[in-house]
Amino acid sequence: xxxxxxxxxxxxxxxxxxxxxxxxxxxxxxxxxxxxxxxxxxxxxxxxxxxxxxxxxxxxxxxxxxxxxxxxxxxxxxxxxxxxxxxxxxxxxxxxxxxxxxxxxxxxxxxxxxxxxxxxxxxxxxxxxxxxxxxxxxxxxxxxxxxxxxxxxxxxxxxxxxxxxxxxxxxxxxxxxxxxxxxxxxxxxxxxxxxxxxxxxxxxxxxxxxxxxxxxxxxxxxxxxxxxxxxxxxxxxxxxxxxxxxxxxxxxxxxxxxxxxxxxxxxxxxxxxxxxxxxxxxxxxxxxxxxxxxxxxxxxxxxxxxxxxxxxxxxxxxxxxxxxxxxxxxxxxxxxxxxxxxxxxxxxxxxxxxxxxxxxx
Amino acid sequence: xxxxxxxxxxxxxxxxxxxxxxxxxxxxxxxxxxxxxxxxxxxxxxxxxxxxxxxxxxxxxxxxxxxxxxxxxxxxxxxxxxxxxxxxxxxxxxxxxxxxxxxxxxxxxxxxxxxxxxxxxxxxxxxxxxxxxxxxxxxxxxxxxxxxxxxxxxxxxxxxxxxxxxxxxxxxxxxxxxxxxxxxxxxxxxxxxxxxxxxxxxxxxxxxxxxxxxxxxxxxxxxxxxxxxxxxxxxxxxxxxxxxxxxxxxxxxxxxxxxxxxxxxxxxxxxxxxxxxxxxxxxxxxxxxxxxxxxxxxxxxxxxxxxxxxxxxxxxxxxxxxxxxxxxxxxxxxxxxxxxxxxxxxxxxxxxxxxxxxxxx
Numbered sequence: 001x002x003x004x005x006x007x008x009x010x011x012x013x014x015x016x017x018x019x020x021x022x023x024x025x026x027x028x029x030x031x032x033x034x035x036x037x038x039x040x041x042x043x044x045x046x047x048x049x050x051x052x053x054x055x056x057x058x059x060x061x062x063x064x065x066x067x068x069x070x071x072x073x074x075x076x077x078x079x080x081x082x083x084x085x086x087x088x089x090x091x092x093x094x095x096x097x098x099x100x101x102x103x104x105x106x107x108x109x110x111x112x113x114x115x116x117x118x119x120x121x122x123x124x125x126x127x128x129x130x131x132x133x134x135x136x137x138x139x140x141x142x143x144x145x146x147x148x149x150x151x152x153x154x155x156x157x158x159x160x161x162x163x164x165x166x167x168x169x170x171x172x173x174x175x176x177x178x179x180x181x182x183x184x185x186x187x188x189x190x191x192x193x194x195x196x197x198x199x200x201x202x203x204x205x206x207x208x209x210x211x212x213x214x215x216x217x218x219x220x221x222x223x224x225x226x227x228x229x230x231x232x233x234x235x236x237x238x239x240x241x242x243x244x245x246x247x248x249x250x251x252x253x254x255x256x257x258x259x260x261x262x263x264x265x266x267x268x269x270x271x272x273x274x275x276x277x278x279x280x281x282x283x284x285x286x287x288x289x290x291x292x293x294x295x296x297x298x299x300x301x302x303x304x305x306x307x308x309x310x311x312x313x314x315x316x317x318x319x320x321x322x323x324x325x326x327x328x329x330x331x332x333x334x335x336x337x338x339x340x341x342x343x344x345x346x347x348x349x350x351x352x353x354x355x356x357x358x359x360x361x
Numbered sequence: 362x363x364x365x366x367x368x369x370x371x372x373x374x375x376x377x378x379x380x381x382x383x384x385x386x387x388x389x390x391x392x393x394x395x396x397x398x399x400x401x402x403x404x405x406x407x408x409x410x411x412x413x414x415x416x417x418x419x420x421x422x423x424x425x426x427x428x429x430x431x432x433x434x435x436x437x438x439x440x441x442x443x444x445x446x447x448x449x450x451x452x453x454x455x456x457x458x459x460x461x462x463x464x465x466x467x468x469x470x471x472x473x474x475x476x477x478x479x480x481x482x483x484x485x486x487x488x489x490x491x492x493x494x495x496x497x498x499x500x501x502x503x504x505x506x507x508x509x510x511x512x513x514x515x516x517x518x519x520x521x522x523x524x525x526x527x528x529x530x531x532x533x534x535x536x537x538x539x540x541x542x543x544x545x546x547x548x549x550x551x552x553x554x555x556x557x558x559x560x561x562x563x564x565x566x567x568x569x570x571x572x573x574x575x576x577x578x579x580x581x582x583x584x585x586x587x588x589x590x591x592x593x594x595x596x597x598x599x600x601x602x603x604x605x606x607x608x609x610x611x612x613x614x615x616x617x618x619x620x621x622x623x624x625x626x627x628x629x630x631x632x633x634x635x636x637x638x639x640x641x642x643x644x645x646x647x648x649x650x651x652x653x654x655x656x657x658x659x660x661x662x663x664x665x666x667x668x669x670x671x672x673x674x675x676x677x678x679x680x681x682x683x684x685x686x687x688x689x690x691x692x693x694x695x696x697x698x699x700x701x702x703x704x705x706x707x708x709x710x711x712x713x714x715x716x717x718x719x720x721x722x
Binding site for chain 1: 720
């Protein structure tokens with residue numbers, strides 16, 4: 001491990017397994033299906049680990065990811081409102097051999113998907129994306145959801161499977177999450193009541209997000225959840241109170257390359273390794289968390305340089321030393337790597353390809 | 362082109378050629394060698410284009426990039442203070458078949474490189490990295506540069522080739538750049554005078570950066586420059602006054618995927634396509650510039666969603682429409698793609714691999 005070139009992404013298998021099991025136990029207790037979002041790892045091996053720990057299927061953001069993940073899973077949710085030619089034709093093709101669902105928020109998406117699926121003689125499940133307050137995608141009212149659901153139910157080749165929501169705006173500490181989720185839950189229930197009165201089925205009510213994962217029971221209508229980050233964790237989930245430092249499974253290992261500027265050291269992890277993402281909860285905490293140098297802050301990034309303010313360190317990292325960084329947001333960091341190193345239970349490192357990175361639509 | 366899956370990176374060949382030629386003409390006028398930084402494109406084909414337009418050699422940030430670029434260029438500068446085992450052994454190996462130089466700022470780097478190069482029976486050129494005010498890497502005083510230069514000159518297998526500087530802190534509009542560069546130039550001259558008195562050679566004085574490229578004659582000691590971004594340009598060089606919109610050769614082409622939130626549309630380019638880099642010159646200008654919708658702002662990114670505030674647009678982009686985005690910083694955006702599309706003089710698109718992306722050290 002000490003000879004691996006830096007910067008590299010190192011994932012601890014025991015921690016990953018513990019994180020997967022903890023969520024599986026919670027979900028079983030509350031009779032929720034788990035459909036992990038594979039955008040976090042984009043790895044077939046880690047998807048298989050999630051499926052072995054009881055995941056119902058997988059979630060993806062890109063159709064290209066769905067195509068890759070189809071080799072290990074035949075139950076896929078594309079959490080993206082596909083409506084363009086490249087996506088709809090690829091989805092239709094995939095739906096011939098796997099159970100595929102898409103979350104949409106427009107009639108245009110429904111019609112484009114139906115046309116592609118019809119041409120491919122396949123069938124597609126549709127979830128209606130309902131906005132619970134994030135204001136990104138999702139129909140804006142229960143009435144609008146009913147309108148779109150009716151349209152889907154009447155469209156050949158599409159099967160109305162239920163509702164989809166993403167409470168991505170709920171990032172506050174757990175005590176505040178409760179109130180926000182209860183409000184979101186009421187909107188969900190109101191919507192489902194409207195659908196029931198209209199005779200429309202909603203066998204699936206799909207929720208999501210790692211920060212809210214262990215509060216999902218506050219939204220009793222949910223049938224499944226789609227967290228992604230929970231498998232690795234990062235400085236966002238750490239500062240957000242979702243996990244402890246022992247639950248952080250993924251670190252960037254970097255080397256100190258220069259220490260000529262007083263009060264600073266330079267590591268070989270810059271924005272092409274850590275991304276420029278700030279911490280959601282502490283925007284002044286720098287570009288990652290240094291578990292072995294908690295008095296140091298990554299204050300500035302170039303593409304291949306990370307600048308650490310070590311002026312408050314009793315003993316700053318030495319030139320040539322390796323340091324560990326927990327990134328603010330692990331998902332785009334994994335996406336920057338072609339492969340990651342997985343440390344197994346015996347401490348051996350195995351190279352794991354990030355199978356589904358670098359794909360277009 | 363209209364059928365290519367989105368989001369994709371589209372590069373216009375005619376604009377690239379014009380950008381390369383303009384810099385080549387300036388450099389020839391001022392007797393400067395051009396050693397473009399290949400980190401911007403990481404493409405063998407575009408490196409060859411730069412070499413054809415008169416570039417003396419190539420600059421890289423990573424040893425992995427150097428190894429890839431060695432297939433089209435035998436004169437490489439590694440602008441990174443390599444001192445770890447992975448880098449020094451790879452550099453030593455590369456130096457057996459190509460002319461390789463490394464810019465360093467520590468005795469540890471000199472000694473580690475010399476040991477590796479000695480073991481490989483090769484020779485390595487060394488430039489001493491002198492900080493001109495960026496405060497990232499580089500020895501801090503002319504005296505410190507002399508001390509390190511003497512050490513290098515006395516170390517077997519190393520050849521002292523001169524000075525290296527990176528005025529990356531000079532990002533102001535051209536009228537202010539002049540003063541900052543004149544101050545930097547004085548420090549450079551003072552250092553070179555000290556070396557001369559000590560009998561140390563400096564045949565190469567390597568400067569850099571796209572923002573300062575056309576002010577390089579204000580630093581008359583420079584023998585070569587190392588701009589990277591100039592080939593493509595981006596919203597940073599646009600807002601910085603370095604180029605016009607017609608000089609922007611690279612755009613992200615994205616599709617409008619959702620428009621249910623009043624005043625917003627959502628495109629399929631998020632932080633995994635545009636990065637989270639803010640504009641250096643206008644931090645409130647959002648995550649990229651929309652040349653066809655100048656009243657729209659990319660206000661928030663998720664990994665695969667870009668949220669556009671279109672409330673000030675007379676006619677916002679329609680659902681399913683393709684929009685062009687000039688990223689704030691093109692280099693890390695290219696690094697996110699496995700391939701880019703090059704539009705040739707006939708308007709045909711060719712897939713070009715980003716050959717040197719995803720490498721470690």
